[in-house]
Amino acid sequence: MRVLIADDSMVMRMMLSHCVEEMGFIPIVAQDGAEALELAFRDGFDIAILDWEMPKLTGMEVIRQLKEHPRTSYGHLILVTGRDDQSSLIQALNGGADDFIRKPLVPAELVARLRAGARIVEMRNRIIRLAETDPLTGAINRRCFLERARIALNDAERHQRSLSILLLDIDHFKSVNDTWGHAGGDVALQRFVSVCETSLRPNDLLCRFGGEEFAVLLPETNPYVAVTIADRVRTAIETTNINHDGITFRVTASIGISGIGTDGLDAALSRADAALYAAKRAGRNRVELAR
Template sequence: MEKVLIVEDSKVFARVLIRKIEDELFFDTSWASTYEETVYILEESPEQPDFFVAVVDLHLPDSPDGHTVDYLIAKGIPVIVYTGAFDEEYRDAIWAKRVVDYVLKEAPDSLDYVCNLVKRIYKNKYISILVADDSATLRRHVRRLLEVHDFSVMEASDGEEALRLLSRNPALRLLIAEYHMPGMDGLELTRAIRREHRKEDLAIIGVSASTEELLSARFLKVGANDYLAKPFASEEFYCRVTQCLDMLELVRKLKEASIRDALTGLYNRRYFFDAGKKFHSLALRDSMTLAVAMIDIDFFKKVNDTHGHKAGDEVLKHVAEGLSGRFRGSDIVARYGGEEFCVLAVNMNRQAALTVFDELRRSIERSRTRVDGASISVTVSIGVCCEPHKSLEEMLATADAMLYQCKRSGRNRVLAS
């Protein structure tokens, strides 16, 4: 189970951060108030959780010099430094350790910024980026920067190799292209890519140490999304990369509006059947495993009756956000109707499905929806079908039967066929 590690000696501040991450992002958290507790959680705790990111205060009672950051990075955990201390020289030293970011607690919107970083790091592991540069040293430098943020990274030493890699890996979302390369330079590479890939599908950032005044404009005119002059600061690099990826996501969301539920933003029922049937046919032909789940909010009518329909809508959106944040891009998460949702998960066997959906159930049970000062908690019942049957409709019917059993046996549980 992937979790967020909070390392913070202030109990009050840790509680605020934990509540925000669990309520808004639906991630489980573990909290350590000292370096010693951090080591215990990672090395001696019976659970042995898998942390995809850590939010760390620099100055702890038993580690005032930021040694905790070194320890976590050595463990391969991306680290967001979240501290009230600001010193330009010390800050540069922390950045040199290759942290995700250095965030000051004084900023009023810093909590929101940290939560966005946590969400971005979780998404990044599903995003592939290609670095095209004839210098192996510079490729390695950019690769290390990207891997700090948990991206999947590929390298190309020239434009021709970049085109070959792109043709073999259509899921690539960002290209970072050096201008000076032998054979095909960065401008020619960008021009060639734009014949096949639109800016809203694949982002390109041109980079160069050239002092040519109009080089940035030339890159933008042939189709690059952005341009970055070398040498660049790590913070600027991350901001440009994130900005490009955020724009791709925004465009994708606009394009998908017609196949999305207006209230929750999840796929609608029509899309679930259209796309789901294609997945089901592939599963029957290629022995790909599928899991289909029906999810229902327990006692949802009581929420509407007690708090009003506005609160009911907020609960639906809250649960939908928890669902969308838990599954991969290859899965289909949809609002089936009313307070029911459905999920089609690709290449997920029965045991994995039970684990994933039970983690989802517990995260929803633990989280809260806040509406006009009221804190509303709900639970969900989940029925899962892991047998392909003859059709998607039969899988849904089986999942619905499992859901009915959940309701009859007490709700707030997961049952799978």
């Protein structure tokens, strides 16, 4: 559990960090609101403990921006303040804070609120995983992939970095189901995902796009490097044995590739789809780069 701590008092930062570490959590420490936002957007967090009165950005201003950004909107936000009036509590909760601690801090209360926040974060993460994941293969689903791809595209445009996409289709998958039954087809899909994940890089994003079609987002990768990655994946799929009900068989995949440019994600998906069908027309079990 990663806990973002933001306070302009060095004593408070040290005390909060010590408490967080004693609980087995990882502290991420900022000395003002602007640095807190920078660390949150760059490194992510699970729980944030934010002082209300800070230089550059107040705790409430930090909370507003964290709630507005899709990457940080699900964090559990605890506001710390010396204010003791009820109207401030109402303002904090209405402004997006999930919890509120008054100064002077009581360590036992802080620990209790962090534990409560951790339970909420864990439950929220489980729900998000269920909503984002294909239940058969464990790959993320199409809706989640498109959301993350659009965020990645915005980041790539902001930092002028390359971004590419692969569309993969298991060749003649209907014959797999016809020959080995749907149970055999399910095993093939699961093994396919496992092989892809092993062959891809840690930051690459694999998705079950629909049926036997999959998509991969390749951050900081131009289309020509993507060809090498795609062919590595294709070879791994081709040479992998799939075991089901005492029988061993193999599958192959066709792959279409496109860079994602200023014309957006939908246009890149369309190009990758055209390249995928070109790979199929050319005999399948091959990689094609969009022209």
